[in-house]
Amino acid sequence: MLDDIILGQYVPGDSFLHRLDPRTKMILSALLAVLVFVVHTWTGYALYFAFTAALAAVGRIPPRYLARGMRPMVFFGVITFLFQLVFVREGRAVLDLWILTVTDRGVVEGFFMCFRLLLVVLVVLLFTLTTSAVELAEAVDRLLRPLRRVGVNSYDVGLVLSGAIRFVPTLLEQADKVKKAQMARGVVFEQGNLIERGRKVTAILVPLLLNVVRRADELGMAMEARCYQGGVGRTSRMQLRTGARDWVAAAVSVAWGVMLVWAGL
Amino acid sequence: MPGAVPFDARRPPASRVTRIALGTALTAVSAQLAVPLPMTEVPFTLQVFAMLACGLILGPAGGASSQAVYLALGAAGVPVFAGLASGMGVLLGPTGGYLLAAPLAAAAAGALAGRPGPTGYRRLLAAALAGLAVIYLGGVVGLCRYFGYGPGPAVAQGVLPFIGFDAVKASLAAAVALRVRGALRSR
Numbered sequence: 001m002l003d004d005i006i007l008g009q010y011v012p013g014d015s016f017l018h019r020l021d022p023r024t025k026m027i028l029s030a031l032l033a034v035l036v037f038v039v040h041t042w043t044g045y046a047l048y049f050a051f052t053a054a055l056a057a058v059g060r061i062p063p064r065y066l067a068r069g070m071r072p073m074v075f076f077g078v079i080t081f082l083f084q085l086v087f088v089r090e091g092r093a094v095l096d097l098w099i100l101t102v103t104d105r106g107v108v109e110g111f112f113m114c115f116r117l118l119l120v121v122l123v124v125l126l127f128t129l130t131t132s133a134v135e136l137a138e139a140v141d142r143l144l145r146p147l148r149r150v151g152v153n154s155y156d157v158g159l160v161l162s163g164a165i166r167f168v169p170t171l172l173e174q175a176d177k178v179k180k181a182q183m184a185r186g187v188v189f190e191q192g193n194l195i196e197r198g199r200k201v202t203a204i205l206v207p208l209l210l211n212v213v214r215r216a217d218e219l220g221m222a223m224e225a226r227c228y229q230g231g232v233g234r235t236s237r238m239q240l241r242t243g244a245r246d247w248v249a250a251a252v253s254v255a256w257g258v259m260l261v262w263a264g265l
Numbered sequence: 266m267p268g269a270v271p272f273d274a275r276r277p278p279a280s281r282v283t284r285i286a287l288g289t290a291l292t293a294v295s296a297q298l299a300v301p302l303p304m305t306e307v308p309f310t311l312q313v314f315a316m317l318a319c320g321l322i323l324g325p326a327g328g329a330s331s332q333a334v335y336l337a338l339g340a341a342g343v344p345v346f347a348g349l350a351s352g353m354g355v356l357l358g359p360t361g362g363y364l365l366a367a368p369l370a371a372a373a374a375g376a377l378a379g380r381p382g383p384t385g386y387r388r389l390l391a392a393a394l395a396g397l398a399v400i401y402l403g404g405v406v407g408l409c410r411y412f413g414y415g416p417g418p419a420v421a422q423g424v425l426p427f428i429g430f431d432a433v434k435a436s437l438a439a440a441v442a443l444r445v446r447g448a449l450r451s452r
Binding site for chain 2: 026030083198224229
């Protein structure tokens, strides 16, 4: 779990997609994800799927990485499908179980919704698999800069983003420490009813939170001692550049989206 | 010296930013940890606990920020959602409403809990339950929007099965926040 959160799903590479400016990728994948909800015919989805498959080929992403990224979504897919089965009442009944009637329309709608979910996940995966965490944080920081006018400090947001990832191992390490300390005092976590277990969880959570809040405060103090001022006048090691390939990618994606919408698919 | 920056006394201390980052990390980890329960197979993740605790401990603005960044991390593709899922698909999907309500829920819980420092348990519990209500409201709206059904079936599917466990998580958040807030004040 630790590695999954910290490393993300980045597949190192040097393809056209890898070399795009992360900002371009982020905006385009968000637009394409919204496009999935505009498209509403099977033909449209088939064309869309072909497009994402082509993108995956351009990014030279091995299909097994796509499959692995899709795995956590299986649960959502099943829920979506079952909801359609239970709640779509139109159409011819194909199965009648007491109060539950499954109609042919429900089955079709279920597959339709599942396919839609699959497409949204796929298009965002293409972004995630070709963008490292550092690029991601930098892109968020740069994209949020206009928000400074309304009082949101994009440097602070970028810091919270990378800081949160940094704190994940600290949290797990401290949780393990506190749990062992309580076990040394004789607490048995695998016993008791719901209320007793709740008490035991509290016995971990309170010291854990106090420990990690102290860590956070120390980090903040160390940053201030080094003159952290919310990034004013700070320079970045990573320079993002938008080049010809970004404009090509944007033009192709937008043209594709406009065509799908215009054709009414 | 070019690039020298004058000191800005109005800036909040940097520890405020790092505490918010901590809240985000806590939410991400809580969504993955499942506490095993004796009589049921339903995984008891602590995500709702983390959402509410962030509001109660960090205050309305801090709690809302930590949850908003959590959503941004997940939407951008870092696998922080339950089951190590990530991406816009989760937020736009059937259960996205619960997640999108998190910043509001943390803000509501934080606002009702009042200023930092010692507070009575009942007030914290009421604040946590109000936050839980906001999460449910978002969840129901999300289910209705995604499937196009009325609020009736959405409540039956998306609220009633979970309300018991979630109330336990809310009371846990209040109990933990009570002691953490007290200790932070005295330091």
